Amino acid sequence: MTADQAGLDLSIAALARGSEGWAATTLAARADLLASVAASVAAEAERWVLTAAHAKGLDQASPLIGEEWLTGPYGVLTSLTALQRTLRVLDAGHSPLAGRRLGRAPGGRVTVSVLPHNAWDGLLLHGFTAQAWLRPGVTAAQARSRAGLGQHVSGRAPSEDSGPRPDRGIGLVLGAGNISSIAPLDVLYELVAHNRVSILKLNPTFDGLLPVYRAALAPLIEAGLLCIVTGGADVGDYLAHHAGIGHVHITGSAATHDAIVFAGSKTDAPRLTKPITSELGGVSPIIVLPGRWSTRDLRYQAEHVATMRLHNGGYNCIAGQVLVLSATWPQKRVFLDAVAAALASAPARPAWYPGSDERMRAARAAYPVARSIPGGRLLVPAGASREAPQTGGVDSPEAWASAVPEDMLRTEYFAPVLGVVELPGTGLAFLDAAVETVNRDFLGTLGANILGVPSTIRRLGAGFEQAVARLRYGTIAINAWTGVGFLSAAAPWGAFPGHSLSDVQSGIGVVHNALLLDDVERTVVRGPFRPFPRSVVHGEWALLPKPPWFVSARRGALTARLLTEFAARPSVRRLPGILAAAFRA
Known part of the structure; x- marks a missing residue:
């Protein structure tokens, strides 16, 4: 065993202890932890953006810097806010869909309005909407009762079970190398949706973001819920097949997915015997x-x-x-x-x-x-x-x-x-x-x-x-x-x-x-x-x-930065500056 492998083994053992702690954490305490993460992400936002821009060869004065604000800390901050709300609603004994409008789509599908998610979305993204379409045959009552995934027991009453479902162990997240919010968002979803703590292996393209991620996600790391590592394909392969890892999530290419899952031809039996989820692009x-x-x-x-x-x-x-x-x-x-x-x-x-x-x-x-x-x-x-x-x-x-x-x-x-x-x-x-x-x-x-x-x-x-x-x-x-x-x-x-x-x-x-x-x-x-x-x-x-x-937005960088600052600390007083910048774009 190499020294690197020994270090990875120690990290997985520490995550196992963190997983036990997460299972015992109340919904309210989980929401508070996400609020702490939001504060640390906000504190690292500018360094995050500049580091990602440097990885992509962007000049700090480029209007394209706005892309790094929106697809970096902004995306993570808005997700943390939304997840906090879901946890607090569940803690109060309600479905995350309580008070949310459900509709219908062709084929009798139930739809859930997901944008705007809150009143701020309605102002800042006025004219944009989004609906999640559920699979055919799912009823509105089933949609409401099942929403909550790992944080919710269907049909529970406060006297029966006021906490989340049992923990689901340790997952490996193989991070993307193109958009800097993807890896943190995947880690958060594993933790909240599936009660899985994570070891995150960065794509080498974003190795320079390691100190930023560690600072921004420090509350998760300190709680034993996350470990972030770097390395090549050999590190990813070792972790994917490690006995202590119960699940793999990858954002990347189908070729990388297949290299992990299959030893050779896809006609052979899968080499990977544990569950894997993925987001792999396309045309x-x-x-x-x-x-x-x-x-x-x-x-x-x-x-x-x-x-x-x-x-x-x-x-x-x-x-x-x-x-x-x-x-x-x-x-x-x-x-x-x-x-x-x-x-x-x-x-x-x-x-x-x-x-x-x-x-x-x-x-x-x-x-x-x-x-x-x-x-x-x-x-x-x-x-x-x-x-x-x-x-x-x-x-x-x-x-x-x-x-x-x-x-x-x-x-x-x-x-x-x-x-x-x-x-x-x-x-x-x-x-x-x-x-x-x-x-x-x-x-x-x-x-x-x-x-x-x-x-x-x-x-x-x-x-x-x-x-x-x-x-x-x-x-x-x-x-x-x-x-x-x-x-x-x-x-x-x-x-x-x-x-x-x-x-x-x-x-x-x-x-x-x-x-x-x-x-x-x-x-x-x-x-x-x-x-x-x-x-x-x-x-x-x-x-x-x-x-x-x-x-082609001339003031896209300024608008994106202001939107990120708003996502960190929403306030009516911030709205005029955002709207003024947007209209000048």
Whole structure:
């Protein structure tokens, strides 16, 4: 046994003692502990952001720093606040869904409103909503009684059981290396949803964040509920198969998942004999409904598409990768030109994620007629594979033919590559064809986006909602980006249910989910087609200006910092500054 392995063994033994202490901790004391964590996260927020930015080669003055505020300490703070509320509601003997509106979706599904989660969300994200759809057959009464997961015993009365269920031991969390809030959020969900204490192994990309994480999450570490380690694949493999670890959770690639689970071919028996949950990304479609769009509509939604592709440099598990367009949409060419312009005008940034250059070279080799966009971006038109007609160049009808670039649909490039697929039809016929295509041909089921003029969606009526119900994705965003679902603390986040170890696709299980909902099928996010004031013209009641997560937001960094400070210490007095910064963006 090496010294490193001996140290890991000692850490696991210490976590076993911490697990026993957690099992004896009351719900109120658990909520108080999360409040302490929130205070330490707030104290480390600026160092957290600057350290993450340094890991990604971002200048401290870059407007893109706003991404690090929102997807770093802001996301963790909002989750801590929401989880605290759930624990205190359960401690009072109520369901987390008490007083929360339940609705209905096609197929008789029960829906739970998860955004806005509180009154502050309603102000700061005005116009954005999200509902968690539960699996078909789950009743409203079952939804209420089962919400709470590891912190709640179904049907308990205060005289029977006023505490959480027994502890569930020690879990290994294999942290992501692209978004700095993911690993802490996974640790929190393991602890609260499943009563598992964690040993967190950082992705080497974020090894520099080790002292920040240890300071920000110090209350968990001091209570014996968390240990954070670094190391390569050998450390992760040792921990995953350690006898003291009862569960593994990974955020990463399907290849890494399969290397842990299987000794060789996936036809062999799994090498890993303990449960594993996962969030593994995929190829996210952006379905664009044909309609009559104004010039400003086209420009704004092109910036929206550029954000879906280029946020975090394109190194997101739910980065929009393929536009799905109607081949007969009269504004198709104008829209694609606007998308190319938006990709070109987005702030430049380093290709910081390991392997990005190799993936970009592979994409250029696979699609030799793709548009090279300034800033190291690539726009791959429909029919741009080697086998597609090459006559006339990228502006010819042949190059824009409605052939499907198969590699683009089955390869998550994890780089600034945006593909295009064109399908026949208009109206509901196009939407139905798009749903069938992405369900059948696209890799993964993590997130899908739909963009369309509100009047077009209204004309589609019940057919639109039925099409959404047929989309097999864990998060579906309508006139929004699925990243909004990721950042919404109460929204369940994960792949569409039903994957197996041998065909894991985008993963198994959910995280975030601060209401601790059981039987989740998906999350559906809805946003305004245009921000205020243009939202009013489209018949939408939405007061939010251009969202601060847009790559084209001029004051996104300031707005994101103010939002993080608000999440740490909510106050009406902070609202004017946030709104002023947002409108100047």
